[in-house]
Amino acid sequence: MTADAPPDKTDVAADTLPEKSTDAPPEAAPDQPVTASADDRDGAARTRWRARLRSAGRAAAPALLAYLAVRAVGLIILFISARRTGTDLSWLLTGRFDANWYQQIADRGYDPALQPAPDGGFRPTNLAFFPLYPALIAALTAISPLSSAVAGLLVSWLSALAAAAAMYAIGAHLRSRATGVLLAALWGVVPHAVVQSMAYSEQLFTALAAWTLYAVLRRQWLPAGALCLLTGLARPTANAVIAAVGLAALVAIVRRRDGWRPWVAAALAPLGYLGYLAWLAQHLGRPDAYFHLQREAWHITFDGGADTLRVMGEVLTGDSPLSFYMVTLVIVVAIALMLLLVLHRYPLPLVAYSLASVVFVFGAAGSYYGKGRYLMPVFTLLLPAAVGLAGARRRTQVVVLILLALVSGWYGAYLTLVWHRSP
Numbered sequence: 001m002t003a004d005a006p007p008d009k010t011d012v013a014a015d016t017l018p019e020k021s022t023d024a025p026p027e028a029a030p031d032q033p034v035t036a037s038a039d040d041r042d043g044a045a046r047t048r049w050r051a052r053l054r055s056a057g058r059a060a061a062p063a064l065l066a067y068l069a070v071r072a073v074g075l076i077i078l079f080i081s082a083r084r085t086g087t088d089l090s091w092l093l094t095g096r097f098d099a100n101w102y103q104q105i106a107d108r109g110y111d112p113a114l115q116p117a118p119d120g121g122f123r124p125t126n127l128a129f130f131p132l133y134p135a136l137i138a139a140l141t142a143i144s145p146l147s148s149a150v151a152g153l154l155v156s157w158l159s160a161l162a163a164a165a166a167m168y169a170i171g172a173h174l175r176s177r178a179t180g181v182l183l184a185a186l187w188g189v190v191p192h193a194v195v196q197s198m199a200y201s202e203q204l205f206t207a208l209a210a211w212t213l214y215a216v217l218r219r220q221w222l223p224a225g226a227l228c229l230l231t232g233l234a235r236p237t238a239n240a241v242i243a244a245v246g247l248a249a250l251v252a253i254v255r256r257r258d259g260w261r262p263w264v265a266a267a268l269a270p271l272g273y274l275g276y277l278a279w280l281a282q283h284l285g286r287p288d289a290y291f292h293l294q295r296e297a298w299h300i301t302f303d304g305g306a307d308t309l310r311v312m313g314e315v316l317t318g319d320s321p322l323s324f325y326m327v328t329l330v331i332v333v334a335i336a337l338m339l340l341l342v343l344h345r346y347p348l349p350l351v352a353y354s355l356a357s358v359v360f361v362f363g364a365a366g367s368y369y370g371k372g373r374y375l376m377p378v379f380t381l382l383l384p385a386a387v388g389l390a391g392a393r394r395r396t397q398v399v400v401l402i403l404l405a406l407v408s409g410w411y412g413a414y415l416t417l418v419w420h421r422s423p
Contacts, residue, residue: 056169059168059172059177060164060165060168060169060180062177062181063164063165063167063168063180063181063183063184063185064161064164064165064168064184066181066182066184066185066188066401067160067161067164067184067185067187067188068161069185069405070185070188070189070193070401070404070405070408071160071188071193071196071197073402073405073406073409074188074189074193074194074197074405074408074409074412075197075409076409077406077409077410077412077413078092078194078197078409078412078413078416081413081417082413082416082417085417087417090149092198092416092417093153093197093198093199094149094150094152094153094198094199095149096422097421097422097423098129098200098201098422099149099152099198099199099200101126101129102129102133102134102137102152102199102200102201103134103137103148103149103152103199104126105126105129105131105134105138106134106135106137106138106141106148106151106152107138107148110126110127110131110283111125111126111127113284114127114284114293114296114297117297121296121297121299122293122296122297123297124297124298125293125297127280127283127284127289127290127293128290128293128294128297128298129201130201130233130234130235130236130238130276131233131276132201132204132230132233132234132272133152133155133201133204133234136155136204137151137152137155140154140155149199152199153198153199155199155204156196156197156198156199156200156201156203156204157197157203159203159204159206159207160196160197160203160206160207162207162211163187163203163206163207163210163379164184164187164188165184166207166210166211166213166214167180167183167184167187167210167379168180168181168183168184169214170183170210170213170214170217170350171183171184171383171386173214173217173218174217174346174347174383175387175390176390178390179383179386179387179390180386182386182389182390182397182401183379183382183383183386185401186382186385186386186389186401186404187206187376187379187382188405188408189401189404189405189407189408190330190376190382190408191326191329191330191372191407191408191411192330192372192373192376192411192412192415192423193376193408193412194408194409194411194412194413194415194416194423195373195376195423196376197412198423201234201235202235202373202376202377204234205231205234205235205237205238205377206376206377206379208227208228208230208231208234208241209231209238209240209241209353209377210379211223211227212224212227212228212231212241212244212245213241213244213349213350213353213380215227216244216245216248216265216349217347217349217350219252219257219258221249221252221258221261221262221264221265222261222264222265224245224265224269225245225264225265225266225267225268225269226268228241228242228245228265228268228269228270228272229268229269229271229272230272231272231273232269232270232271232272232273232274232275232276233272233273233275233276235377236273236290237357237360237361237374237377238272238273239273239356239360240352240353240356240357240360240378241269241353242269242270242273243352243353243356244349244350244352244353244356245265245266245269245349246266246269246270247348247349247352248262248348248349248352249262249263249265249266249269250262250266251348253266276290277289277290280293298366298367299366300364300365300366300367301364301365301366302363302364302365303363303364303365304363305362305363306365307364307365307366307368308331308362308363308364308365308368308371311324311368312328312331315328316328321369321419322414322418322419323369323372323414323415323419323421324368324369326372326411327368327369327371327372330371330372330375331361331362331371331372331375334358334361334375334378334381335358335362337354337381337382337384337385338354338355338358338381340384341354341380341381341383341384342355344384346380346383350380350383353378353380354378354380354381357375357377357378358375358378358381360374361374361375369419369421369422370421370422370423372423373422373423
């Protein structure tokens, strides 16, 4: 946070000076403190902010470069694979699945109502997609000549960089700069990292979630509450971020820390999420509108993990697509990393966010193939791996990252060119 400007000194009143003859030669003005004007103070504050931003940018540069390098490997593999199959790369990144839904919202707005389907349910609707990402796409297309597809990709890529910067900040705050760099790089090579290069909303959500958690770790309650509010407008999994902020604020309140600020953060945190659910309830005319459309139009419910366990059993005992095997592996690894976070006593907000996210994804019934992508924003699970790798030799770090980048790039090509559903 920016330090307050130094207090003004009291001016010397004119009527306290001795009266001087007009015939006397001019005297040198006595030494007295000079009071800075409001413009001078504002200029000094802006200078300090610019200096801090430049310093933060220089510190985060290695993490951003490492992240860009591993993602470049993935994109190069995807480009070569797409070229060999005669597939347009831009279409793979901006023209399918969720990307189309978001562009539709940005161009034409939300559906006015649910549309009946022949099976007695409802057709899939764009009302299931939270509004912040398409709103940014619409804003960018309104002030530039960019199409909604290009604008969506630009927002996603910039968000991914913001997420990587936040991961560096968290890793450096908890352990070391090397941990921050490796945390950002490891996020760029998770199995479903190809989504980070697509016009999807996960990057924006991850950036907001990561900066929210960083603010909580620094006990910067007002930025944490405001960022969490925005996170609640990005994706439904924001309830995990809300839980982390709320729990951390509750601990601060019980311990009588930081005065009224934790109260404000706790009050702000759920407003975005609840606001969209309230608008949707009014839009569709029923209080459970969001959960109703998820169940009836998208066939997604929450059963506590029964469906996930059933599909995992089928994957382990029968023939399944490669994506199902990978999702199963991701879920098992995520649970193991979650246990490491608890055993190694990582800060409560990070554990709360990770645990709530894993429970949410594991407990959801339907779209088993998407669970790997749903877990991608839970970058906090990678902290034990980043800490461990930070203690290794540089050559070991490089070899591990190159190997993971190649595997992630190959699997990303499979998800976009072979797999017939959303990554």
